[in-house]
Amino acid sequence: MHANLRFYLLVILIMGLGVGLILYKHFILGFPLLPDDKTPVWNIEAKIDFSARGGPVVVSFALPPETPDIVIIKEDFASPDYGFSELASPSGRRAQWSKRAVKGAQTAYYRLSLYETDQITSSIAADLPSEPEKPEFDEVLNTAAITLLDQVRNRSANTKIFTRELITALNSKVPSQNQSLLLSERSSDDYKTHLIINLLAMEGISARIVRGLYLEDGRRRQSLTNFVEVYIGGQWLLFNQNTGLHGKPENFLIWQRGDESLLDVVGGKNSQISFSIIKNLQSTRNLVVRDSMSKQAGIIDFSIYSLPIEQQNAFKMILLLPIGALIVVIMRLLIGLRTSGTFMPILIALALIQTTLLTGIIIFLTVVGTGLLIRSYLSRLNLLFVARISAVIIVVIVIMASISIISNKLGLDQALTVTFFPMIILSWTIERMSVLWEEDGPREVLIQGGGSLLTAVIAYLFMSNRTIEYLSFNFPELMLVNLAFILLLGQYTGYRLSELYRFHSLERRNVSSKS
Amino acid sequence: MFLASPKKLRSFGIIGMNQRNFGLISRYNPRHLYPLVDDKLKTKLLAQQAGITVPKLLGTLHYQHDVKLLQEVLRPYNQFVIKPVKGSGGKGILVIVEHDHNLYFKPSGDAIQLVDIERHVSNILSGLHSLGGKPDSVMIESLIQLDPVFSGYSYEGIPDIRIIVFRGYPIMAMLRLTTHASDGKANLHQGAVGVGIDIGTGGALHAVQFGETVLHHPDTRKTFSELFIPHWDKLLQLAAACYEMTGLGYLGADLVLDRDQGPMIIELNARPGLSIQVANYAGLAPRVAVIETLKAIDPDPQARVIFSKKQFSTVLNPHTPRLQHTRYDDPR
Structure with a gap:
């Protein structure tokens, strides 16, 4: 009993370790459980145009921050003959292109590929806001602002609602006098953003500007959209400045936080920046592997x-073997199928993977059948055993070569895959079958040969399954689970399916003797 | 109905392959004792030391170049049996019943030549029939003479008696009769008839061929109902003594009745098959359980035989062995 307990503990341990590792890879590292899992990858190109005045030029461009919810696969900086460096400033990363003297229209490119992960942006290092600076409005604006803030304050219960109400009020379709005054006629996006931030500052609420890019497939000449980020209850909340909705919208890439300029061009004019976006789908697994490696x-x-x-x-091949071994264990211990050679079916199954099922079976039967014929002649030659099996190997090679050559001449490409069959195993199979034929008759040959082939085909069906192939390669921990199952099966002392047939006459007799 | 329900089989005490391998062989047969029975020469030597009758050894061949000596070895004998020393399941056994100049006759009447025998011997030496294909030796034994009691029950071969000995106690027995279908071999899966034998009396219980009940021998048409095996006590004792001889807890002893020399052991098996249950229409499990609950193994084979005969006789006792056992065991 004690040994039994230890055994089951071991099995549970192995199983738990395997399952645990799989779950870890799936949930923490993000490995998908299915091979077809695809992730959209966004390719963004920022194009910077300006005309240089002829003197030295320095272009400084804000780059998107690396946050845990996005993974940057690749970044490119392209611009002819410019010196380039990437700088880290307190407000984020910046790219800097520079040149001693240049004149005329210039273009610099920044390309970025990234994908979003499911990871929740845990507010790590929620950078503390600076004390809000009270804006300096002129008399009229100040009054308007105070009135508006009063109205909004009356309608709201907390900072979050206050911010939302303020934004809605500024965006209302029928603006009151105060609003139109505040927004004035110069209501560019930037102006509005700063206005919101200023108004919030008058309330003593810290806020900052956030520029981001909506990711949409096939878009060109896009520009960044302004959002307002408000510091509420110890974390930064993102608000859409046109709707007042909070939270980061889907497919929205935050490019820059804070008031620093997006693009600075020293020594140039008419600078312009435009973004184009292309989406493509890539296998999640490849992305995760690359990311985890890096x-x-x-x-x-x-x-x-x-x-x-x-x-x-x-x-990839080797990790499929345990699956085949499990099939063989099941077939032999639970079903009770007789096979010629314990693991010969796995090797046949491996060959079938290369040749495809039907071609493989035809080739296998042809080689073994022809081999048996020739072997029956060899048995009359009175050879020593080792010499005979070696002769069979050569015969098998000749048969395989003939199949290849003949099928090639006939234009049957599939049959060329004959070389994937393990020659030594085929020779042993032929030798065993032939001895079996002589000793136990053709019936036993059919039983064992059929059993081997059936096991091989079943193993093949499992091993060639895309999902199983994917799982076994990407989750080698599955081997532990497999091992636990095989250990458990090794303790199975019940009847095999074939024994239910073997002993079926016993049941009849016992029933009749009782009645 | 082609499949039996596992529940019913279990209630009859039928042991399956998995349970045999796990609960009997790996538990009661220590690995290091296997060579004693896998190597038939060793078995023979052991048996002779224990005073057990075995077929006479006519010669052995160990190396390929010995094959040339074969003709010399065989010359004085008219009848003989060639066996691989480490063969299993009756594989590679060649029986010659008559020798006439160059021709050797098999029991079926087929004639073969010396070269055929030489090739057979060479195959055996190369390990064709041995477990794992290891190089093997060849032994040549005297042919067993059919006891007249079996005449009419056997076709082209010698019947043998398989007795399962569990921890020294014979628990089940069957008589294996050769048929035309089995090509003179006493292997059930090749078509030999298995006759369940009552441990208590040596009388036939029931016979099967290919898993189906038969009432008479398929070739000679002789019915089994009046078949009783002579020297039954002696046979049981020989089998029981094999426990001391080998130390194997679960073994199958193959015995024969020779016309001239009486009961003898021809082979021991550390992994005896399960068809014996079909031939007996009874499961091994209850009988194994009876022996497993014994507190001590009687060191005297004769006493064990008496115990077994009382316990496992199905003819005299209408009770199942299990019930009987508890009553027998309680007062002690």
């Missing part, structure tokens, strides 16, 4: 992904 997540860094691609491909 972040050096231990479990990924010390995994198969760190191997060269060629070895990775080899492991």
Whole structure:
């Protein structure tokens, strides 16, 4: 009993470890459980145009901050013959292009590929706001502002509602006198943003401007949209300055926070910036692997992904073997199918993966059938055993070569895959079958051969399943789960399905003797 | 109905392969003892030391170049059996019943030549029939003479008696009769008839071929109802003694009745099959349970045989062994 308990503890431990690692990779690292999981990747191009005056030129451009909810795959900075550097300033990253002397129309490009993750932007390092600066309005504006703020204050219960109400009031379709006065005729987006921030400052609320880009596929000549971020209850809340809704909209990339300029051009004029956006879908798994590698997540860094691609491909195959082994265990311990050679079916299944099912079976039957014929002649030659099996190997190679050549001449490309069959295993199969034929007759050959082929086909169906292939390669921890199952099956002492048939006459007899 | 319900099989005490491997073989048969029975020469030697009769050893061949000596070895004998020393499941056994100049006759009447025998021997030496394909040796034994009691019950071969011995107690027995279908071999899956034998009396209980009930021998048409195995006590004792001889807790002893020399052991098996349950129409599990609950194993094979005969006789006792056991065991 004690040993039993230990065994089950071990099984649970192995199973738990496997499942735990899978869950960790899925939920924390973001590995998708299905192969077809795709993530939209946004390719953004910012184009900076200006005309240079002829003297030295310095272009400084704000870059989007790296936050946990986006992953930047790639960044490019392109501009002919410019010196380039990326600077970190307190307000965020900036790109700087510079040149000693240049004249005429100039263009600089900044390209960025990124995707959004599901990770909630935990307000890490919610940078503290500076004390709001009371704006200096002239007399008229000041009165208007105070009146508006009073009205809004009466309608709101807390800062959040206050901000929302203020924005709605400023955007109302039928503006009151105060509003029209405040917004005036110069109501550009920037002006409105600053107005909101100023009005909030008069209430003692800290706010700042946020510029961002709506991500929409196939858009060109886009510009950044202004949002207002308000410091409420220890965190920054994003408000749409046209609707008053709070929260970050979907597919919205925050490009810059704070009042620093987006683009500074020293030594140029008529500077202009425009964005174009293209979306494409990429496999989530590839993105996650790349991201985890670059972040050096231990479990990924010390995994198969760190191997060269060629070895990775080899492991793709190798990691399928446990699935085949599980099938064989099930077929033998639960079903009770007899196979010729314990793991021969797995190797056949591996070959089938390369050749596809029907072609593979036809080739297998042809090679084994022809081999058996020739082997029956060899058995009359009175050869020593090792010599005979070696002869069979050569026969098998000759058969395989003939199949390849003949099918090539006939234009049957599929049959060329014959080389994927393991020659030694085929030879052993032929030798065993032939001995079996001589000793136990063709019936046993059919039973064992059929059993092997059936097991191989079932193993093939599992191993060639895209989802299973994907899971076994990307979640090698599945092997632990598999191992736990095999350990459990190793303790199965019940009847095999075939035994229910084998002993079925017993049941009849016992029933009749009782009645 | 092609499939039995597992529930019913369990209630009859039928043991399946998984349970046999797990609960009997791996529990009662220590691995290091296997060579004693897997190597038939060792078994023979052990048996001879224990005073158990075995078929006479006519010769052994160990190396490929010994094959040339084969003709010399075989010359004096008219009848003989060639066996791989480490064969399993009756594989690679060649029986020659008559020798005439160059021709050797199999029980079926087929004639083969010396080269055929040489090739067979060479195959055995290369390990074709041995477990794991390891190089093997060949032994040549005297042919067992059919006891007249079995005449009419056997076709082209010698019937053998398989007795399952569990921790020294014979718990189940069957007689395996060769048929035309089995090509003179006593293997049930090749078509030999299995006759369940009552442990108490040595009388036939029930017979099957290919898993189906048969009432008479398929080739000779002789009915099994009046079949009683002579020297039954002696056979049981020989089988029981194999426990001391090998130390294996779960073994199948294959015995034969020789016309001239009486009961002898031809082979021991550390992984005896389960068809014996079909031939007996009874499961092994209740009988195993009876022995497992015994507090001590009687060191005297004769006493164990007496115990088994009382416990496992199905003819005299209408009670199931299980019930009987509890009553027997309680007063102690």
